[in-house]
Amino acid sequence: MNITVHRPGELSAVDRAAWTALQSRAHLHGSPGLANPFLSPEFTLAIGHERRGVRIAVAREDGEPAGFLPFQRSATGVGRAIGLGISDCQGLVHRPGFDWNARELLRACGLSLWEFDHLVSGQAPFEAHASATFASPVIDLDQGYDTYLRHLRERSPKFIKGTLAKERRLSRDHGAVRYVHDERDPAVLTTLMGWKSAQYRRTGRSDRFAHPWIVRLLRRLFHTRADSFAGVLSVLYAADVPIAAHFGLRSERIHTCWFPAYDPAFAKYSPGLIMHLGMAEGAAADGIAHIDLGRGQKVYKDSLKTRELMVSEGWVALRHPVAFGHRARRAPVRALRNTVQTRPELFEPADKLLKRMGRIRSRGGE
Structure with missing residues (x-):
């Protein structure tokens, strides 16, 4: 396996077409989640116009594209899933049967860590590093x-x-x-x-x-x-x-x-x-085939859904000081947020407090 890393504008038309073709056929090979538009080249290229550090790792086998991983890289080598914070689906788009080593992929990308919060299911090399899994309701059509x-x-x-x-x-x-x-x-x-x-x-x-x-x-x-x-x-x-x-x-x-x-x-x-x-x-x-309502429990989602997919959050990390530092900062915040969101006795008073603060802020014209 050979891995090359490209800026968005460097991705060839042939590779982009191969990426789209992998998504188009994903449902035929038992990986329908890979067809999610947040995993598309168009979304990555749009993020690339607005944010720095956007890169695309292309994995090849026998000279042919086998997988595409879009990510954002900081100057210190911290990697984030493309659009982390607004993207509702993340992961590596790959052909059937393709296997990869998560840490080897990070090294090839020049990353000490890769963080995700909406990892599509079926990505075993990344899922092994997940810290939590959440339901994402869908409407089957x-x-x-x-x-x-x-x-x-x-x-x-x-x-x-x-x-x-x-x-x-x-x-x-x-x-x-x-x-x-x-x-x-x-x-x-x-x-x-x-x-x-x-x-x-x-x-x-x-x-x-x-x-x-x-x-x-x-x-x-x-x-x-x-x-x-x-x-x-x-x-x-x-x-x-x-x-x-x-x-x-x-x-x-x-x-x-x-x-x-x-x-x-x-x-x-x-x-x-x-x-x-x-x-x-x-x-x-x-x-x-389906509308993905996105991770998070809401009354309207429960009313509309037909079933749920599962998405994961976490990070793959190398033994590197930058990775240790990033996890030390982020892990407590994530753990607290997830605890509050998944426990009604904590979420409801926190939600009421946020709304009260919101009303005060709105009245103040801030």
Whole structure:
């Protein structure tokens, strides 16, 4: 096995096509998660335009590409999964039967450590170094939207009945409701980011859109369109006024739930749930096999999901001072966060405190 490391602009058209082909065929070889758009060359190249240190390791066997690992490298040799912090799926895209040694791969990449927090399942060499595993709910659509809707009615009849009733009420109160699966108006993307930013602040969370590079990244991905990858803006309208929207990524078979938000003035109608049902119908019509709702427990995810995938977090590390130092700083923070998030008796008071702080911050106009 030969491993070479490239900057995004150095990746040849042949290698990029091979990467896309591996993703396109992944479901045929029992690794459907490798088709996730966060693992695509387009996502890596977009991150490369906005962040320094983006690299792509290409592993070859008999001269042919066998695996692609995108990552970000610091000046000290600390590696992070590409887009760590905003990416919902990470790992090495590889051909069937390909095996690798995680630490040898790190050495070839010039890394002392590689950190991940949404490792796709089936990556045994990396999973051996995982510190925790989490559920990532999904909506299965490979049997079509009608089958999915029937599943919801059988499992949660009150949920689906109530959501559809709210949609009818919304139409009576505010005008005709319509859903656009792939909105091309960039002004609505700006509206969505404004809603999401306000939501982060209102709930006491860190505002991702306070970082200009994330705003630029979404705009870049919004304009990225190919058969194998696209940024998709989905919007729910009432009387031609946007009231809920979502921006995510899609590959040939997977649509990711990434940034959903809605106008709080319409909260009583549950516009986010109505929009997600529209997303499911639109994605099924596009031939999508499943929507990945992303790691994290939320009531709306539990209501919409058909099953769960598993993702892992952790790091592969060499015996190196930089790796030891990085783990010493990061491990306690991760452990505390995971303990709080997985224990309701801790999460609920912490969540209430964050929301209280968010309200104070919002009133202060910060």
